Amino acid sequence: MTPTLSRRPETAHALERRRRAIHGWLLLTPALAMLATFAFYPSVATVWTSLFSRGTRRNPSEFVGLENYARLFDDPTFREVAVNNILYAAVTIPISIVLALVMALWANSKIPARSFLRTAYFTPTVLPMIAAANLWLFFYTPGFGVLDQIGALFGAPSVNWLGQPETALWAVCAVTIWKEAGFFMIFYLAALQTIPEDLREAAEIEGASRWTYTRRVVLPLLAPTTLFVLVNAMINSVKLIDHLFILTKGGPSDSSKLILYYIWESAFAFFDAPSAAAMTVLVLIVLGAVAALQFRLLDRRTHYR
């Protein structure tokens, strides 16, 4: 075959490939434009801002490198807030997931008023966080709040749950767990309903107890859902701070302050954008690293159908 003859199909092939590439890029463009405007550009801008000093009228902002970060690590408030957030995550994530799983297993079993139970569990999720926080504000109010009234029945002294540093963070945690467990339950419930009844029957015939079946079949089959819920819970432990605005505003004396609230405060109450930017970058790095670790560790042990 001569080269001139073989060139034509080649060019046709190249044309086809280019056409496909253009097609692909066209399909990607809308999402890419949105992401670039609202995600990539702000991220880069944040990193950029975090490298400059705070500009005032007299001292215009100048490049300071990692000085903002260094200052953060010396800031006792930042350290306290970080510890608060770690505690907050360590308490709310496992408890809400375990609670969600138990509720889902219960709401999935053959019990009367099953749909009422599911609706009841899901209600906190439907409520906006601000509304939920107002509700809990009433529960926690010293004197005539529900908790104190119940406590009074048993002769317990009145407790100002939100007003003292020892209890404020835990009170905030309780609201988060109450709010999130129902949401996570829905995912577990959906996953449980994809497990065919046959598997339970097969296990039963083999002599497996209910607990063995749950441990050896149900929980492994729920692993993808757990991974999904875990990542969501982790992100929420940083993201979900609406209730702080209603309940404690981070107080008393920063005892219930979480990172995102502190970032918001720095940026919009103290107008220290560079410091807020530096904190944001740190949070992004930590969240990214933890998410990557989770996927890597759990993916290997997770069965996807």
Next chain:
Amino acid sequence: MPVSEAPFVALHGVTRRWNGAGGVQGVSLAVPRGAFVSILGPSGCGKSTLLRLLAGLETPQEGRIEIAGRDVTARSPAERGLSMVFQSYALFPHLNVRENILFGMKVRRATRPEREQALARATAMTGLQGLERRKPAELSGGQRQRVALARAVVSGQPLCLMDEPLSNLDAKLRHTVRRDIKALQRRLGLTVIYVTHDQAEAMSLSDHVVLMREGRTEQTGAPETLYHRPATPFVARFIGDPPMALVEGAALGEAGQIGIRIEALERVPEGRADLTARVADAEYLGAETRLLLDHPQAEGLALILPGRVALAPGETVGLHLPEKHRVRFGAQAEAAAARDRGAAAAATRDGREAALPSPSTREDTR
């Protein structure tokens, strides 16, 4: 009767219904040890319910179930000493073949050497060697089927219940697996109770066939009994491919209804014929020609003639129904037949939905 002749599995008047409909009603059954028994019937006839009652996955509202001489009516599935092969195979999707097969042994805390030995034996028997590390999703339909069988083998139980185990396989595979199941049953001396809607499967596999209809047993017997001596027109229509031809007795100067296998029909000159039918269609099948025939007082008439026969639709043929091949259904059966003609016609033998009056059985809701 010697003691060893006592039935291995016995049902006494077992009833399980849902809101007074569907399920099974007053079924009694005796299965000898080592037998292969098929429970056959159109969908919605209660055959799966019957199997689930035996397995202990359902509890009877009335009646008694005995396995190996023990009353197990109130016992849990695990206490009944049986294994089960599900229609869906019910393999654990997150466990590999090895773990799936050994699931039960692990639950029962068998020792490691015991497990290894059982696994080696079961995989050898079912031809699964080399696939131990695969997950069910990485297996073909036939291989999954084998894992389900291997699980039953490893359980070491003397009774194996099978719920339409071949219905998810293609036609070719169905034949080979059918033979494998039969070989396995013989080799292990298992008592098998096998649910199917496919009459060919039931006929070819079993020693006994239990034909069910609307929750009751219609006829129980050896395959050849059901084939040659059906008790009711329903059995006649359900068993055999093609099914029995049914002729109104009046056309032959008899009472009731006459059934006859089409291979027993003889072509004779019209002058000497018992019946003269019109050719509706002729199918040439190579070795033979199958003539589909029309007669106003008969259904399912057909004639098999050797070689190629040139008969155009509309021509008439004379038929002789030999006396010894006639099956007579009494007037009572005829009344029943009139009642269910529509229903039975819909209950085609390939298991398409039967137009039964009780749509709320478990099979239908699944």
